[in-house]
Amino acid sequence: MAHLYRPRPPLAGRRDAAVGTTAPRRHAVLGTPLEGPYPPGHERALVAMGCFWGAERLFWRLPGVFVTAVGYCGGHTVHPTYEEVCTGRTGHAETVLVVFDPARTSYGALVKVFFEAHDPTQGMRQGNDVGTQYRSALFTTTPAQAELATAVRARYARALEAAGYPPVTTEVAPAGPFYLAEDYHQQYLARNPDGYCGLRGTGVPCPIGAPSA
Numbered sequence: 001m002a003h004l005y006r007p008r009p010p011l012a013g014r015r016d017a018a019v020g021t022t023a024p025r026r027h028a029v030l031g032t033p034l035e036g037p038y039p040p041g042h043e044r045a046l047v048a049m050g051c052f053w054g055a056e057r058l059f060w061r062l063p064g065v066f067v068t069a070v071g072y073c074g075g076h077t078v079h080p081t082y083e084e085v086c087t088g089r090t091g092h093a094e095t096v097l098v099v100f101d102p103a104r105t106s107y108g109a110l111v112k113v114f115f116e117a118h119d120p121t122q123g124m125r126q127g128n129d130v131g132t133q134y135r136s137a138l139f140t141t142t143p144a145q146a147e148l149a150t151a152v153r154a155r156y157a158r159a160l161e162a163a164g165y166p167p168v169t170t171e172v173a174p175a176g177p178f179y180l181a182e183d184y185h186q187q188y189l190a191r192n193p194d195g196y197c198g199l200r201g202t203g204v205p206c207p208i209g210a211p212s213a
Contacts, residue, residue, distance in 0.1 A: 010076055010077065010089055010090070010091065011077045011080065011084050011087070011089045011090050012077065012078070014078060014079050015078070015079070016079060017079050017179075017180075027060070027067050027068065027069075027186075027187060028186065028187035028190045028191060029060055029187055029190045030060060030065075030066070030067055030068075032066055032067040033067065034067060034069045034180065034186065035069075035180070038066060038067070038099050039066060039101070041101065041102070041103070042066055042099050042100060042101055042102075043099070043100055043102055043107065043141065043142070043145075044097060044098070044099055044141045044175075045097075045098040045099075045100060045107060045110050045141065045145070046073055046095050046096070046097055046098075046138070046139035046140075046141065046175045046178060047059075047095065047096050047098065047110070047114045047137070047138060047139075048073065048074065048093035048094060048095045048096070048135060048136065048137040048138075048139070048171075049096075049114060049117065049118040049120075049126065049136055049137075049199070050094070050118055050126025050127065050129055050134045050136075050198055050199060051094060051126065051129050051134065051196065051197070051198050051199070052070040052071075052094040052095065052096050052181070052185065053070070053185070053188040053189050053195060053196065053197060054189060054196075054197030054198065054199040055070075055094075055096045055117070055118075055199060056068050056069075056070050056096045056187065056188070056189070057187075057189045057190070057197070058113060058117055058199070059096055059098045059110070059113070060187070062100075062105060062109075062110070062113065063104055063105055064100050064101045064102075064103075064104030064105030065098055065099070065100045065101075065105070066099045066100060066101060067097075067099045068096055068097060068098050068099070068187075069096070069097045069180055069181075069186060070094070070095070070096055070097070070180075070181045070185050070186060070188075071095055071097060071178050071179050071180040071181045072085050072090070072092035072093070072094065072095060072133075072178070072179045072181060073092060073093060073095040073137075073139050073175060073176060073177070073178045073179070074091060074092055074093045074095065074137055074139055074171070074173065074176065075090045075091025075092030075093070075176075076090065076091045077089070077090035077091065077092065078177075078179075079179055080092055080179060081182070082181060082182055082185065085133050086131065086133060088131055088132045088133065090133075091132070092133060092179075093132070093133055093134070093135050093137050094133050094134065094181075095137070095139065095178065097178055098110060107144070107145055107148060108148055108152065108208040109208070111138065111148065111149055111152050111206075111208060112152070112206045112208045114138065115152065115153075115156050115170075115206040116201050116202075116204075116205065116206050117199050117201050118136065118199050118200065118201060119165075119200060119201065119202050120136040120153075120156070120160075120168045120169060120170040121160060121165050121166045121167060121168055121169060121202075122136070122169065123135070123169045126198060126199070127198045127199075127200055128198060129198050135169070135171065136168075136169060136170040136171065137170060137171040137172070137173065138153075138170060138171070138172050138173075139173055139174070139175035139176070139178075140172065140173070140174055140175060141174075141175050146172065146174065148208075149172045150172050152206065152207075152208050153168055153170050153172060155206075155207045155208075156168060156204075156206045156207065159204050159205070159206070159207060160202065160204055163202070163204045165202060165204070
């Protein structure tokens with residue numbers, strides 16, 4: 001089913017973080033600092049794949065991940081609130097920040113988890129979650145990430161097409177500012193084990209090429 005979005009004026013945001021959006025200092029599961037400092041040599045990955053509650057849990061469980069946090073990326077509103085993002089007028093997607101040690105896990109391994117854990121063909125939605133904030137996106141932080149993400153997207157699109165799925169709609173774009181979400185969103189499923197998680201993969205394996213990719 002097609003979902004039409006009429007353009008509306010963008011929201012300007014604010015100079016500083018909105019009241020109530022200062023994230024906890026440490027990860028509720030890993031105990032590591034959400035805003036750094038991060039260990040030397042670690043990389044940042046930013047993934048958007050629907051509701052960020054379940055997506056964050058996927059990544060904090062992986063080896064080599066130093067910290068995860070949820071927030072907003074890919075839009076134009078400065079320091080948005082959750083309510084503003086939900087209007088569709090900020091341009092942001094619900095996004096997970098993953099800080100990882102590339103000596104222990106690769107960006108390619110993270111991209112594989114990303115693609116296999118959701119349906120990247122649904123456009124501005126993920127399951128019952130509908131809106132621009134739920135779009136599929138890889139916001140890259142280095143040229144190498146951009147090159148790999150683009151290549152894997154193309155390979156996975158061919159695999160999904162062979163399985164009868166429509167074209168992949170995943171956005172690959174350089175990461176702009178990442179704004180931390182409100183405290184109650186951080187590690188939500190660790191604090192609320194029976195909370196909502198709408199992630200559903202396609203069941204189609206994602207090829208990433210060489211294991212070192």
